[in-house]
Amino acid sequence: MVTSAAMNDPQGAKLRLAVVGCGAVATIHHLPAISVSETVEAAVLVDADLGRARALADRFGVPEAATDYRAVADRVDAAVVALPNSLHAPVSIDLLRRGVPVLVEKPMAMDGREADAMIAAAAEGKAVLAVGLDFRFFDSSLFVRNLLRDGLLGEIRGFDLRQGVIPRWPFATDFLLKKETAGGGVLADFGVHVLDLLLWWMGEWTEVDYRDDAQGGLESDCEMTLGFRSGASGKVEISRTRNLRNTCVFEGERATLEVGVWDPDPEITLRIADREVALAGRARRPGGEGLDFTDVFVRQIDDFAAAIREGREPFVPGSEGRRSLDLIDACYAGRRPLELPWSVLPAPAGREIPS
């Protein structure tokens, strides 16, 4: 329930947030951003592990720690939901119905149906629902979107996106390693970011041919051929076992554009067709500097706060967060095994390896 003085005094007090779920992303990204934001403050940290919530509350100067979000929901202006994926929908829906605005971590839900229920709950509770697809807040992401929308590359003939890192993420729990709590493997975890960017840049997708390496568990590598309504078709490869180039290359009629997709301040290279000199640099707002992830999360939380105050849609509303989930659902539904040509089983010495 939104009752605090902050709502009636847009220039005054900060919005008071509950951070629900105190795992790695809350620790590394949300809490540092909230602590430097001028528009929000953390009022209470909620985690099933009270010791963890208390330790983080001490570290970030948050007055209260709790184990049940329901006990604090009516004392805050909004909530950041950073729980395991399987809890995103039920907890967000409950909060939204109570009228508490929610910024939910990515992926917003386990599938498109859950996302629909969240969007409906936001309408019902007249509360803002924002999705933590923070990569959209990179200046580079907006720059690429503008460049493509304005048609500066000419017609896009194809694209090639390779995103892969061997993770060093400081897991607080093992939820990302289980299908029932993660929903999916690398596609749902890393893939949701880069697919969201692609859909934001390129528009509506029309067809997908998807393969991954799951064999009774969660995929760690996947690739797809993805076609768009515009007629452009390209390849996407996503990995959490390999360090890939982490860029997307767009082949346009007039120029080729390469942009980093795993870095808040990536290099962007523009090569004009049939010209030997290329331009390489970084996207900047006037007077702006390169972003780091704290800057990005501050932008995200400030946009969330502004949406609540101004009664407008956030930069990434539920309907936008849903788009990549639809594509991910289609990928899993049409899944085929990824060929791993080195992974032959033992055979007599000298046996021919299938090529």
Add this chain to the structure above:
Amino acid sequence: MSLENISGAFAGRRVLITGGTGFIGGRLAERLVLEHGAEVRVLVRNLAAASRLVRFPVTVVRGDVTDESALATAASGCDLVFHCAYGTKGSQKLRAWVNREGTRRVLEAARKARASRVVNLSTLMVYGQTADGDLDETAPRRRFGNHYSDSKLDAEKIAFASGVPVAVLQPTAVYGPYGGVWTETVLRSLKAGRQILVDGGRGLGNAVYVDDLVSAMLLAAVRDEAVGEAFLISGEEPVTWREMFGRFARMLGDGPARTVDMTADEALAFWRRSQGERPRAVGEALRILRQDRQVRERIQSTREVLWLRETASAVLPESWQEAIKARMASGGRPASRAALELPIHPLPPPMIGFFRAKTRVRIDKAKRLLGYRPAFDFATGMDLTERWARWANLL
């Protein structure tokens, strides 16, 4: 009993693997699930490393091999334990402690869980610096003077004394997809600099493809004759180090430019020089020298360059010295591609001895008692490794 005949031996059995997020344990978990229908549990210290493992329906228990409570949970109800974990973090002393104490605690957990067998992964290095000629399991174990091999030797003793039926495997250089020391590290090293081939690389490298080692582990878990025994596990035939490094270098292209022949004395002198000077001094100076003629002329009379010349004449083969001269004269443009593109990695003295030895590891005991038959010759194993390395963006 050969590998074909053990199908069914693991079906439905609950198996614990330590080190299951690693190179060997990971492939073992994969094959136990996919080929043998085992119910696999893995003790995982670093959850971020488990991505590849959870592609399969395995149970992850969070903890490390020194955590007795996590071990008890993980081993509970397990009939079979494969102990592949070893210390990979922290100081050498800490790693050695993990190797000894971790093995003791894993065996204790296995004993309490009434496991019928533990397969303990050891190493060829428990035999110390090996001599020319045949080596089999009757050779004396020797301390090698480094924490890893000495602690693995102690771990073998701890395992055998545990009262649990134990089989120990002593693999040679294990390579293959997702391989560390003998795969990815070699590729990274050859990318960054040149490998010294001691005595022209005529020493023998005993190596085993990961799937052959995993097959041996499966056999050691099943064969009654394996209990209380240690087995050397290697490929059918050794290869020369020239073949080994040459094959990796070819994956990267420009193979010959990534290795350099030296005698053992030259390699030792090069090592000593490298220890006495700041790292990269040679490379930096050469880079500056290559920039332009004026810079070259100005700095060629400096003390550093005089030292560099002396060093070069002391440690570099004559052919190289000629190449340097030719290159300097040509303004830094190499006379040939092979010349001076990459710095040389100095080899510590024990490694010089290691690469010089013509040891031939015998696998007769594993063949006789386990029915072990290497299925991957060097060419096949390396072809598969190359396919993986290309996919993994390492080439």
